Amino acid sequence: MTNSGSKSVSILLGNGDGTFQPKVAYAVEASPYAVSTGDFNGDGKADLAVVNGGSRTVSILLGNGDGTFQPPVNYVPGYFTGDLAVGDFNGDGKLDVIASTESYLIFLPGNGDGTFGTPVISRLSVTIYLFPIVAADLDGDGKLDLLAGGYVLLGNGDGTFQTGQNLGLAAPGATGDFNGDGKLDIALAGYQDVFIYTGNGDGTFNSPVRFLAGNSPLSLAVGDFNGDGKPDLAVANVVSGNVSVLTNTGP
Numbered sequence: 001m002t003n004s005g006s007k008s009v010s011i012l013l014g015n016g017d018g019t020f021q022p023k024v025a026y027a028v029e030a031s032p033y034a035v036s037t038g039d040f041n042g043d044g045k046a047d048l049a050v051v052n053g054g055s056r057t058v059s060i061l062l063g064n065g066d067g068t069f070q071p072p073v074n075y076v077p078g079y080f081t082g083d084l085a086v087g088d089f090n091g092d093g094k095l096d097v098i099a100s101t102e103s104y105l106i107f108l109p110g111n112g113d114g115t116f117g118t119p120v121i122s123r124l125s126v127t128i129y130l131f132p133i134v135a136a137d138l139d140g141d142g143k144l145d146l147l148a149g150g151y152v153l154l155g156n157g158d159g160t161f162q163t164g165q166n167l168g169l170a171a172p173g174a175t176g177d178f179n180g181d182g183k184l185d186i187a188l189a190g191y192q193d194v195f196i197y198t199g200n201g202d203g204t205f206n207s208p209v210r211f212l213a214g215n216s217p218l219s220l221a222v223g224d225f226n227g228d229g230k231p232d233l234a235v236a237n238v239v240s241g242n243v244s245v246l247t248n249t250g251p
Helices: none
Strands: 008-011 024-027 032-038 047-052 057-061 073-075 083-087 096-100 104-108 120-123 133-136 145-148 151-155 161-166 173-176 185-189 193-197 209-212 217-223 232-237 242-246
Touching: 008 032, 032 083, 047 083, 057 096, 083 133, 096 133, 096 145, 133 173, 145 161, 173 217, 185 217, 193 217
Parallel strands: none
Antiparallel strands: 008 024, 032 047, 047 057, 057 073, 083 096, 096 104, 104 120, 133 145, 145 151, 151 161, 173 185, 185 193, 193 209, 217 232, 232 242
């Protein structure tokens, strides 16, 4: 988890019984906002990518495989960054990082050895902050796309993106096949709601169906929480201080 005030990220190793060991903090840079994992050097060990909004950097911490991490290496895109996503965005078999900001995406191409190439900055035809972001193949073409700031951004397969459908709700989101038709759908959090946009399989989405959640949902997680083979949603609600679980009752 990120610790904005102390310029660090904390790791809590699990005991395997639902409890966790005391946190261990690793220094990064100013105002870490989001963290994601990936094997950036191909050694089979989980590494960390951290976006630091205050210093406008992305920190990469390579994992030692025992729950500890090496000191960060910082990459400077030069723009305020608000969120990040990890994936192979240029199709070379190596994990990359995408960081987002207002109207811009910063593509950090991975070299496959834990280092990254020169950042590529692209500006899109939107006027809102492009975060939170989620990476998924939303149009089924084998190239990773993005859900960012309520926009569907279709990947070109080279680390650049086209501006697609505006879903009209710049909010935390998640993806999953919620109606069981084999096409990815989108869930977006509202003020006290979750909106489900069913996908057509081509990167476009239908008008949303609204489901009640708690007060001010901040994040969504997808999982089969009742073991029936259907993706459900867990929603963290900031103001009401609880978690809502939306059980999928579809076919």
